[in-house]
Amino acid sequence: MPAPVLELRGVQRAYSMGDTTVRALDGVDLVIQKGEFVAVMGPSGSGKSTLLNLLGCLDRPDAGQYLLDGQDVATLHDDELSGIRSERLGFIFQSFNLIQSLDVLQNIGLPLVYGGCDPAEAAQRSRALAQRVGLGDRTGHRPMELSGGQQQRVAIARSLSNNPVIILADEPTGNLDTRTGDEIMALLRELHAEGRTIVMVTHEDDIAAKAQRVVTMRDGRVQHDTGIRA
Amino acid sequence: MKRFLRMARIGSEGLKLHPLRSLLTALGIIIGVGTVIYMLAVIEGRGAEIQERIKARGSNNIILRAKKPQDDTKASASRSREVVYGLTYEDARRIHDTFDAVDVLVPVRDVSGSVYSGDARCDTVVMATVPWYLEVSRGSLQHGRWFTDLEMTDASPVTVLGAELARTLFLWKDPVGLSVRVGSKVYGVIGVLESTVTSDERESIKRDRAAYIPLTTVRERFGERNVKTGSGSMDIERVELHEVLLRVKETQDVVPVADAVRTMLRRFHTNEDYEMDVPLALLEEAQRESGKAKQLFGSIAAISLLVGGIGIMNIMLASVTERTREIGIRRALGAMRSDITLQFLVETLILSVAGGAIGIIGGIAAAAIHEQVVDDSTTMVTAMSVVLAFGISALVGVLAGVYPAVRASGMDPIEALRHE
Numbered sequence: 001m002p003a004p005v006l007e008l009r010g011v012q013r014a015y016s017m018g019d020t021t022v023r024a025l026d027g028v029d030l031v032i033q034k035g036e037f038v039a040v041m042g043p044s045g046s047g048k049s050t051l052l053n054l055l056g057c058l059d060r061p062d063a064g065q066y067l068l069d070g071q072d073v074a075t076l077h078d079d080e081l082s083g084i085r086s087e088r089l090g091f092i093f094q095s096f097n098l099i100q101s102l103d104v105l106q107n108i109g110l111p112l113v114y115g116g117c118d119p120a121e122a123a124q125r126s127r128a129l130a131q132r133v134g135l136g137d138r139t140g141h142r143p144m145e146l147s148g149g150q151q152q153r154v155a156i157a158r159s160l161s162n163n164p165v166i167i168l169a170d171e172p173t174g175n176l177d178t179r180t181g182d183e184i185m186a187l188l189r190e191l192h193a194e195g196r197t198i199v200m201v202t203h204e205d206d207i208a209a210k211a212q213r214v215v216t217m218r219d220g221r222v223q224h225d226t227g228i229r230a
Numbered sequence: 231m232k233r234f235l236r237m238a239r240i241g242s243e244g245l246k247l248h249p250l251r252s253l254l255t256a257l258g259i260i261i262g263v264g265t266v267i268y269m270l271a272v273i274e275g276r277g278a279e280i281q282e283r284i285k286a287r288g289s290n291n292i293i294l295r296a297k298k299p300q301d302d303t304k305a306s307a308s309r310s311r312e313v314v315y316g317l318t319y320e321d322a323r324r325i326h327d328t329f330d331a332v333d334v335l336v337p338v339r340d341v342s343g344s345v346y347s348g349d350a351r352c353d354t355v356v357m358a359t360v361p362w363y364l365e366v367s368r369g370s371l372q373h374g375r376w377f378t379d380l381e382m383t384d385a386s387p388v389t390v391l392g393a394e395l396a397r398t399l400f401l402w403k404d405p406v407g408l409s410v411r412v413g414s415k416v417y418g419v420i421g422v423l424e425s426t427v428t429s430d431e432r433e434s435i436k437r438d439r440a441a442y443i444p445l446t447t448v449r450e451r452f453g454e455r456n457v458k459t460g461s462g463s464m465d466i467e468r469v470e471l472h473e474v475l476l477r478v479k480e481t482q483d484v485v486p487v488a489d490a491v492r493t494m495l496r497r498f499h500t501n502e503d504y505e506m507d508v509p510l511a512l513l514e515e516a517q518r519e520s521g522k523a524k525q526l527f528g529s530i531a532a533i534s535l536l537v538g539g540i541g542i543m544n545i546m547l548a549s550v551t552e553r554t555r556e557i558g559i560r561r562a563l564g565a566m567r568s569d570i571t572l573q574f575l576v577e578t579l580i581l582s583v584a585g586g587a588i589g590i591i592g593g594i595a596a597a598a599i600h601e602q603v604v605d606d607s608t609t610m611v612t613a614m615s616v617v618l619a620f621g622i623s624a625l626v627g628v629l630a631g632v633y634p635a636v637r638a639s640g641m642d643p644i645e646a647l648r649h650e
């Protein structure tokens with residue numbers, strides 16, 4: 001069996017809120033193989049957001065190990081984490097998080113700016129990705145001029161631009177109506193079918209049902225893991 | 231470097247989004263720099279003008295003038311009506327013999343009198359002087375000639391007229407070859423002077439209206455006494471020389487010679503019956519004054535630039551807060567802290583440097599307008615002031631930009647992403 005793309009071993013993360021300490025993650029073990037499409041579910045406060053932040057290298061665990069693509073990233077410095085984000089991770093957010101002042105093409109190419117990619121090549125790649133998500137004719141538009149579904153498509157294209165080893169999606173359909181949400185889910189499934197690894201946080205059962213494997217969190221631990229379903 | 235250019239592009243794009251806000255932000259710098267350029271231009275221009283005027287009086291010259299002593303009136307009234315004061319032939323001889331550094335020495339004696347040409351009359355001053363007067367006085371002949379050594383020795387009855395005097399007496403006629411009457415004696419006119427340009431307007435008028443006659447002639451015909459009649463009284467003044475003009479060979483000797491001459495005269499004159507005028511000292515004085523003015527306006531400008539810098543910092547801090555979400559997104563997508571720092575720093579730097587450039591253009595324009603609007607004024611924009619203003623605006627930009635930029639880059643990306 002090949003090395004997993006992502007492996008968490010006994011990961012802990014606590015926040016102090018005033019006098020009390022909140023143990024957001026209390027010993028999480030999780031292994032995700034290349035090409036999996038995993039949905040992370042759980043009630044609010046179960047630690048799924050904290051988990052996603054950790055997976056996204058936006059945060060560091062207090063204890064435990066996080067191996068990303070075989071590299072332990074739990075102990076890396078801030079700049080090194082930035083490097084990991086720009087080279088190996090793709091993000092999709094609930095509220096799209098596009099930069100309003102940039103057009104579609106620039107938004108898609110943003111990770112490449114920080115990855116040190118040549119501008120001409122970045123533009124070319126961005127254009128191809130815009131086409132891939134069906135927005136080839138909207139490359140000059142600003143995010144404000146697009147519908148929610150279109151904005152999320154831009155965000156998905158952006159998450160692909162640096163050719164990441166894993167895509168992290170945080171409630172990608174949370175701000176969309178059901179029909180548009182289904183379109184976005186179809187797109188994610190397409191990406192999965194192409195061999196991408198996707199970890200998606202959601203609290204909707206029917207959205208989670210479209211993933212290959214569902215991990216349920218509760219009180220900072222993995223409560224249930226369906227494993228890969230057919 | 232490539233990375234820097236990339237961040238510079240991101241920074242400048244941020245500014246293009248809000249052209250009006252960017253302009254208003256930079257306004258403090260624009261006004262500050264514009265003021266620096268404008269004020270320095272006016273001060274420099276004025277300084278140059280003053281220097282020009284002083285130089286016109288001869289920067290190598292020392293001018294000694296007879297001055298009626300203040301405290302002598304009572305004493306003279308009790309003894310006699312004759313007041314003796316001023317410089318003497320002896321003073322002139324002593325200065326001439328003592329100082330090798332003095333190149334040319336010109337004694338001048340003023341005699342008040344009326345000059346007639348037919349019926350035309352002009353009450354004026356007769357200036358008795360020497361053949362080499364023009365070497366020091368910086369006057370020049372309009373036409374005709376000055377009197378010669380021979381005419382001096384012979385005490386010939388010849389005269390050179392000031393421009394204004396010639397016009398009063400002869401209107402448009404050429405007076406050279408004609409004659410004028412001074413008192414009861416007749417003098418042949420041999421030349422006419424150009425109008426004088428000096429920094430002292432009264433002095434110019436006096437010279438332009440004077441008749442110039444050889445010193446020996448005046449001594450012979452007028453004696454050493456000047457008689458003034460006024461409001462029922464008669465004052466007799468006995469003044470040998472009213473003016474002694476010295477020209478010093480080397481400019482660096484002017485001030486020491488002036489000091490030495492002053493010391494020497496003090497030994498032979500118990501009263502302060504003379505005064506000394508050193509254009510070069512005035513020049514140095516003027517330079518000091520203009521330096522002081524520069525310092526004063528410089529500090530005003532520094533304050534306005536400080537205010538401009540604070541304005542920029544204020545707006546940048548607001549902008550950082552407003553763009554928290556953007557900062558979070560950029561960080562999540564792989565921007566390092568230093569990328570964010572650079573982005574905002576470059577933005578501030580562009581603002582202030584562009585503001586500085588606009589300010590420089592504005593200041594130069596204001597100086598040009600000043601020259602047009604204010605009569606008789608020159609302005610001078612020096613390269614030094616432009617470089618200075620530009621450097622200061624860049625410095626202000628960096629100083630005002632560092633704190634907001636550091637604050638932007640110090641944000642926690644998770645928090646920033648959650649920011650509404």
